[in-house]
Amino acid sequence: MVKPRLRTGVRLTFDRVRDTHVLLFPEGVLVPNATAAAVLELCDGSNEVGEIADRLGARFRGVRVEDVAGVLARFEDRRVVEWT
Amino acid sequence: MDVTVEPPLGMLAELTHRCPLHCPYCSNPVELAAKRDELTTAQWLEVIEAARDLGVLQVHLSGGEPLLRPDLPELVARASELGCYVNLVTSGLGLTESRLADLAERGLAHVQLSVQGADAARADRIAGAKAHARKVDTAAVVRAVGLPLSVNVVLHRANHDQVEELIDLAERMGADRLELANTQYYGWALRNRTALMPTPEQLAAAEPVVRAAIERLRGRMEIVYVVADYYERYPKPCMYGWGARQLTVAPNGDVLPCPAASVITTLDVENVKRRPLGEIWYESASFNAFRGEDWMRDPCRTCDRRALDFGGCRCQAFMLTGDASATDPVCSRSPDRSVVDGILAGEAETVASAGVPDFVMRAPTVTR
Ligand SMILES: C[S@@+](CC[C@H](N)C(=O)[O-])C[C@H]1O[C@@H](n2cnc3c(N)ncnc32)[C@H](O)[C@@H]1O
Ligand code: SF4
Ligand code: SF4
Numbered sequence: 142m143v144k145p146r147l148r149t150g151v152r153l154t155f156d157r158v159r160d161t162h163v164l165l166f167p168e169g170v171l172v173p174n175a176t177a178a179a180v181l182e183l184c185d186g187s188n189e190v191g192e193i194a195d196r197l198g199a200r201f202r203g204v205r206v207e208d209v210a211g212v213l214a215r216f217e218d219r220r221v222v223e224w225t
Numbered sequence: 226m227d228v229t230v231e232p233p234l235g236m237l238a239e240l241t242h243r244c245p246l247h248c249p250y251c252s253n254p255v256e257l258a259a260k261r262d263e264l265t266t267a268q269w270l271e272v273i274e275a276a277r278d279l280g281v282l283q284v285h286l287s288g289g290e291p292l293l294r295p296d297l298p299e300l301v302a303r304a305s306e307l308g309c310y311v312n313l314v315t316s317g318l319g320l321t322e323s324r325l326a327d328l329a330e331r332g333l334a335h336v337q338l339s340v341q342g343a344d345a346a347r348a349d350r351i352a353g354a355k356a357h358a359r360k361v362d363t364a365a366v367v368r369a370v371g372l373p374l375s376v377n378v379v380l381h382r383a384n385h386d387q388v389e390e391l392i393d394l395a396e397r398m399g400a401d402r403l404e405l406a407n408t409q410y411y412g413w414a415l416r417n418r419t420a421l422m423p424t425p426e427q428l429a430a431a432e433p434v435v436r437a438a439i440e441r442l443r444g445r446m447e448i449v450y451v452v453a454d455y456y457e458r459y460p461k462p463c464m465y466g467w468g469a470r471q472l473t474v475a476p477n478g479d480v481l482p483c484p485a486a487s488v489i490t491t492l493d494v495e496n497v498k499r500r501p502l503g504e505i506w507y508e509s510a511s512f513n514a515f516r517g518e519d520w521m522r523d524p525c526r527t528c529d530r531r532a533l534d535f536g537g538c539r540c541q542a543f544m545l546t547g548d549a550s551a552t553d554p555v556c557s558r559s560p561d562r563s564v565v566d567g568i569l570a571g572e573a574e575t576v577a578s579a580g581v582p583d584f585v586m587r588a589p590t591v592t593r
Contacts, residue, residue: 150335150373154308158232158280165310167335167375170234170282
């Protein structure tokens with residue numbers, strides 16, 4: 142129960158019209174901010190939260206595991222992310 | 226007018242009005258489009274491309290019955306290729322495993338399957354066809370192919386007592402989501418309003434059942450419950466605002482700010498065959514008619530709820546008051562609320578004196 146992934150039916154893509162990442166799912170569309178999009182891109186069911194934080198840490202400064210966990214908890218509430 | 230118009234997020238593409246079912250609650254217009262008036266494959270492909278260019282990210286392929294269009298696979302593929310989330314809104318009749326597997330391969334993301342009742346006897350009577358058992362099979366096919374499934378039930382007097390059984394059925398079908406939506410009175414549903422209007426007792430009985438099920442199934446099956454707005458104090462936030470998020474393209478290419486908007490006879494309806502979609506969205510009189518707040522009258526104009534519900538439904542305002550700019554008469558603050566109360570009292574009286582009228586079934590399939 143530690144590896145997050147996008148729920149079935151949820152898709153993360155880049156929208157060139159709005160020039161941003163978008164999350165698409167049956168109920169609607171969410172526009173994640175850049176950090177959230179980076180987290181979600183790594184949610185493929187093969188990375189643990191700690192690994193996601195490490196990999197983001199290599200790209201962005203000051204990424205903390207708590208922040209990643211916080212982002213994921215919010216997306217879990219919105220039925221975007223589930224745990225495997 | 227000072228309104229920033231955002232690009233649309235969603236498009237409801239009504240590929241055809243033809244349908245094997247005859248639901249008396251159908252929101253399709255009473256004047257159904259004939260087959261010969263439907264857009265061609267090339268025209269639908271252009272519409273999909275124009276919609277994506279405009280910013281559409283969700284394409285709902287609906288109807289009528291979208292499976293009656295042999296070009297459905299092509300349309301799914303194009304919308305998905307362009308980066309849209311493609312949702313198939315279907316009665317499920319004719320959706321075999323090989324057909325669905327092909328659609329999934331072409332990028333279909335989600336299936337929304339309608340169900341008319343909790344058991345075959347009830348459901349088939351409402352659908353006017355032997356359909357229920359095939360829908361249960363369709364749900365299994367959706368699971369087998371691995372696509373997410375929403376079950377949609379339109380609630381009314383003839384099935385409201387089955388709410389609990391309907392929830393059980395959706396669970397057995399393996400739905401990820403269940404929409405229990407009370408009938409919106411447009412099209413055929415408006416014609417059948419007396420027979421469809423649920424009683425206050427039915428609504429009161431359903432409420433705790435639905436609430437308990439939402440709790441019990443949390444995390445497994447999401448339940449969306451849309452209440453009957455005639456009985457509410459405030460209107461629904463219709464379409465999240467006119468021309469704000471979604472557009473509808475009817476089978477003949479008419480472009481509407483909401484699926485029911487063809488009832489507003491004062492609206493100058495545009496068509497994709499005559500004007501580019503982008504221009505229709507941003508510049509047309511019909512899409513700008515009720516954008517923002519300038520069009521609002523009292524009491525909406527100064528109401529503290531106007532950013533929540535946008536003054537309610539324009540179609541309902543027009544149908545019940547003859548004025549599309551009026552406050553939705555469902556609203557308790559509307560000077561026309563008595564119209565809605567009068568309808569409720571009138572329907573109840575008709576039923577009390579003459580019994581529940583027979584359904585006027587949706588007309589036989591149009592094939593011309
Ligand atoms: C018009 S149907 C077309 C697609 C397909 N024939 C079906 O019934 O699923 C589109 C969706 O609207 C729902 N619907 C139909 N009439 C309605 C009404 N009067 N009020 C609310 N929803 C309605 C259906 O259950 C379905 O989910
Ligand atoms: S609601 Fe019923 S009659 Fe209307 S299009 Fe859907 S299946 Fe056909
Ligand atoms: S008066 Fe208008 S804005 Fe206020 S609650 Fe009623 S419909 Fe909504």
